[in-house]
Amino acid sequence: MLARTLSSQLSERVGHSVHLRGWVHRIRNLGGVRFLLLRDRAGIAQVVVPSSIDLGDVGCECVVAIEGVARAEPRAHGGFEVGAQRVELVSGAQTPPIEVFKPVSVEQNRLETILDHRAISLRVPEVLDVFRIEAEIVRAFREHLNSQSFIEIFSPKLGLAGAEGGSAVFEVAYYDRKAYLAQSPQFYKQIMVGSGLERVLEVGHAYRAEKSETSRHLTEFVSLDFEMGFIESVQDVMAILESTIAAVLAMLRKTCAPLLARRKISLPKFHVIPQIDFLKAKEILASRFNKTDGIAGDLDTEGEKLIGQWALETHGSPLVFVTGYSVACRPAYAMPMREDPSRTESFDLLFSGVEISTGGQRIHDYDQLVASFRARGLNPASVEGYLEAFRHGMPPHGGMGLGLERFVKQLLGLSNVKEASLFPRDRNRLIP
């Protein structure tokens, strides 16, 4: 049998027989000539179907096998087309609930339809592109960190308690007990620094039982994490995150240029991501934006948005680090500043005014960590397996977590984070 030719390979087969396989993207009848657009993983090929061929039940989204001859055709997308000699129906299709050949513009009121019919809406090339881009982001994240001696780990998502504390956890019926879904791999990646790997990365699901629906939250999301030992300060963590973001953007420029162009996305450029201390951010919000509420020890959504605006206007950068959040707004393991113990060696990374990553230096001294847990009314005994690492020698360390879908939302200018999740889960959605 003739080996398959992909739509992207027509230029190599001009004058030769080809065997295309894929989905019928669209059939148009122009002045008696039928143009069949065939979609495969590599793109779309134009196929001219002579009147001698009966297309029968072949319609949009059917899977077909086409034999024909490739030829140059300047008017075809890509410059080549196929003159069909045989069209075989491989798998039939009913009329789809979404027209796959029309670019889907997600207005808020259509998002539910798009998600309800995910098996079909993902076939829209612009929708599917989001996930090709996501795969490249994750690949670059891992490859860059691997090159910096980080090793990938897989930590459990089922456990006894949430690392971050708080009530927004999902409970699992675990035989005759209760378990909880992990809100982050925080404790485990710290243990793995202490195990001697020193530098670890993880790409895995994390779970948050969010109380309310927003365009920025999912109950199940992909968390990109790293943690590193033997740091001098939190600046070492921020430097690795900065170089990782740069590596991700470089990968996208290399491998996803056509997809980005189709969406008219220009990737952010930077040499150094600007940093602003939290107290300075408060000053700017007050003096420049007349905003004084909602920014006690942390920035609220509006505060983040305005600091993002300030960074763009002042530094020309859509990315900005905000550092030094207050102890009260950070978890028990956050390292307090030596010069101001009410604040922490922490950071958020904002992208176009939205927090995409949170990180910092962690407490590595056992007694200090136990005291910090106690000061918050948390029982150290409940995290004994975590504390054991600290009781037996932990180096100074820090790390960060980055929400993949939220990063992609900001990068591609999507209106809702759910557009960046293949099969999103929210308060109301568990299917498909």
Add this chain to the structure above:
Amino acid sequence: MLARTLSSQLSERVGHSVHLRGWVHRIRNLGGVRFLLLRDRAGIAQVVVPSSIDLGDVGCECVVAIEGVARAEPRAHGGFEVGAQRVELVSGAQTPPIEVFKPVSVEQNRLETILDHRAISLRVPEVLDVFRIEAEIVRAFREHLNSQSFIEIFSPKLGLAGAEGGSAVFEVAYYDRKAYLAQSPQFYKQIMVGSGLERVLEVGHAYRAEKSETSRHLTEFVSLDFEMGFIESVQDVMAILESTIAAVLAMLRKTCAPLLARRKISLPKFHVIPQIDFLKAKEILASRFNKTDGIAGDLDTEGEKLIGQWALETHGSPLVFVTGYSVACRPAYAMPMREDPSRTESFDLLFSGVEISTGGQRIHDYDQLVASFRARGLNPASVEGYLEAFRHGMPPHGGMGLGLERFVKQLLGLSNVKEASLFPRDRNRLIP
């Protein structure tokens, strides 16, 4: 400050000052000379501590910073050592519950101790090596499949029903509803073939509420999956799996040779993985091993073990594909054989007599799939989001899933699959 030197870099620094950081692996006093073994992510360095230095509280597992001069020393492991000029205690350590400098040989009765004190047992170099090897396996799995145009996806682990049916699912309290943890990414990777990606891979957690404890089962494990469209037959799937296993083994030979040597592991070699039809396997079990029970439509544990033995003796291969399992023993989506509709276009891959992977061709015709669900008493409406992909044109496709921890158990000859899981979960274990 002096930049850090790793234990593996001493040869490059002979005669120069070095700044080592890491954990105290062991201190030995030999005839008045103290040898401190310093462990870091790259290995172990021998440090000679002169009597002028007071080590104070520095003991096993303390984190220390050492300044000294590197020199050649043929009697030291690796041929180099450091003469210490300063030893700084960075982070103290209590006496560890497990002696990290002793190789841990996991006899069944000590496994619980090793797992209870995971933060410490992982520091034992031979224990940690398992996870360095695991990271390389996953990297090779992805890289090889990427090179074959497979794209990585992240499918949800929270959903309404288990893909495989059956009762061994964990229930999650999801707001005012019940959700279940995914037993496999099966339905989602099939939808993604139909989305137009055609070839997808996933590395993610899967959950099985196993009724009983065995040395081969975890309740949470890492599943390596791929699924591919436009196949001619199940042989296409097996060919990709075969080339993937070969790529994984090649990667381990390249990057993990010292770790494998330390464990005296010789990796399996093969040109082609032998295949045996299920009916032929039954014949062999009866004629050669006098085994006729427990092998009705599937092989039981003993049957797998004996076929593994047969493959090694007959083909010299620890790996063997068994094909053509009966319809009754495979899920509703398994493609029946055209020539014998009571059996399926399916396979298991056995490694040293244990099933490490299961796969096959899937039904792609909508009506056939619905009929197959109905024939098993399953309600097609309950998987509407999955069936939608089939109603609108699915190509012939197939794929497989491979349990990472079980593969590593067989590869490294571990006694229990839990040794191949960083923080294993079983019926009784949810911590650390």
